[in-house]
Amino acid sequence: MEAPRGPERPGPGAVLLPGWLTLDQQQWIVARFREWTAGPVPIRAAKVRGHEMSVRTVCLGWHWQPYRYTREATDVNGERVLPFPDWMVRLGRRALADTGHSDEQVAAYTPDTALANFYDDAARMGMHQDRDEKSLAPIVSLSIGDTCTFRFGNTENRGRPYTDLSLRSGDLFVFGGASRLAYHGVTRVHPSTAPEGCGLDSGRINITMRMTGLSG
Ligand code: MD6
Ligand code: FE
Secondary structure (H helix, E strand, O other): OOOOOEEEEEOOOEEEEEOOOHHHHHHHHHHHHHOOOOOOOOOOOOOOOEEOOOOOOOEEEEEEEEOOOOOOOOOOOOOOOOOOOOOHHHHHHHHHHOOOOOOOHHHOOOEEEEEEEEEEEOOOOEOOOOOOOOOOOOOEEEEOOEEEEEOOOOOOOOOOOOOOEEEEOOOOEEEOHOOOOOOEEEEEEOOOOOOOOOOHHHHHEEEEEEEEOOOO
């Protein structure tokens, strides 16, 4: 048995809560993920300046493409993305409550887009800022499946200082406040680390819910 892990705060407004989702919840979310990938907009590798990302993404609420949000997946098949589910709004609020946000912040949190990413063993995500949203409300991130090394950096550039964290199946990571525009990325995925019963045999799912601040 591994030692239980406690909360980590790699920066102001950034909180990692290990083991936040139960295995049953993880399994249920993986089943929803499989439904999302079935369409109307299939999961796809977004193209950044002509190069396909190694991560594949399916979106809810708003469709993300580098570097904007649209209701229709104009870079895939033109279909409108699935609506943002109410259960995910409730989950997002619970995530903020459990990471010490105020009642006002919790009540005001109405995420309207989710990016659901799938990583195979070889997938990575380069250091980036999440700045396509007009709102600076926190981002709520959920990890399921294989463990990854998540690099949490600074708000100035892609380099040091940064902190390497392990994001494991069931972990919650909230990214807000003064850390909202911190650079971050996934340096590697660790094969065969997904726990029995999480719903995924191999690979990693990461779901980030966000408030776009867009209307329409
Ligand atoms: C990932 N996540 O964990 C990629 N962004 O696979 C992100 O890029 C991310 O986890 C903003 C906030 C939390 C995140
Ligand atoms: Fe990000």
